[in-house]
Amino acid sequence: MSNRFGVMTYESDIYVKRNWINLGDYVQSTAAKQFLGSVDSLIPRDHMNTYEGDAVKMIMNAWYMDIPENFPPAKSIDPLYVSVHINSTIVDAIFTPAAIAHFKKHEPIGCRDFYTRDLLISKGIDAYYSGCMTLTLGETYKRDNITNDVYFIDVMYDSMTIPELLRKPLRFGKRILNGRAFEFNHRNRVLNKYFHPDLIKNAKFETQIIPYISAQEGFKLADNFLKRLANAKLVVTSRIHTALPCLAMGTPVIFVNGGFKNKVDNCRFDGLFDFFNRIDVDAKGEATANFVFSGDKININTNIKNKDIHLDYARQLVEKCNVFAK
Incomplete structure (x- = not known):
């Protein structure tokens, strides 16, 4: 098991183009970061699928995601899914067979809201309501x-x-x-x-x-x-x-x-x-x-x-x- 850790970031051409981000995203990542003894890799949320670095563990609390076609993450990322939100606007795009298999591999999935919990359960994925990671700050x-x-x-x-x-x-x-x-x-x-x-x-x-x-x-x-x-x-x-x-x-x-x-x-x-x-x-x-x-x-x-x-x-x-x- 890896003793290296990654933290989710919000660096992407889509954000460069629109030229704004929500600081709340880095508040969420700060909540995850506080539990890690070190941060070895900063990994953009919307490009986790192309990560090619060393194996890392990641607390995966986030909104999934602005490029849903890029889910699931690379196999070198060992995830803890808590405080997950899957927005209703991308449901049709994110739930590919590969994404469902990935979630099932790492279940139970902790969800930030009842909507996401019920959605995952409807896809046959073991999910529960965890609340938001920012509650740990x-x-x-x-x-x-x-x-x-x-x-x-x-x-x-x-x-x-x-x-x-x-x-x-x-x-x-x-x-x-x-x-x-x-x-x-x-x-x-x-x-x-x-x-x-x-x-x-x-x-x-x-x-x-x-x-x-x-x-x-x-x-x-x-x-x-x-x-x-x-x-x-x-x-x-x-x-x-x-x-x-x-x-x-x-x-x-x-x-x-x-x-x-x-x-x-x-x-x-x-x-x-x-x-x-x-x-x-x-x-x-x-x-x-x-x-x-x-x-x-x-x-x-x-x-x-x-x-x-x-x-x-x-x-x-x-x-x-x-x-x-x-």
């Missing part, structure tokens, strides 16, 4: 220097503003036709309903979507991102790979569940939503919260206590990854 990142920083990260990111839509004319045209062009008003309404104006004014607004970068830079940015989240006063987001690390690190977090109206997003969340303090937003922009807080609106002094439903899943992931990495 509290093993490395600690709340040891808490600040007054409040972060709003990609809140209702699919409800684009008019300037954002003008940069994407095809999407703008579709949203005029389907009545979604002015959904950015929903976001403003939600923020103003639940958060004190001073909190919004002084908060830091950020996005996980960044220009394309190398793997080395991706890991550096993810590390900095996680350190800031670990010591934040409060985080409000619609990104699971911001919200789940916050749960892991004990940072108060509110997940705003709104603006997701396509199958790419909707199949990713089943099994994760119950972990969060949530603000749920319906198609008309009406919002309700599944948690209570003192006062009319959330301010810098409001005490937000995270749920603890995720803890057992995190513990099991830590144990499984530690055994695999020995």
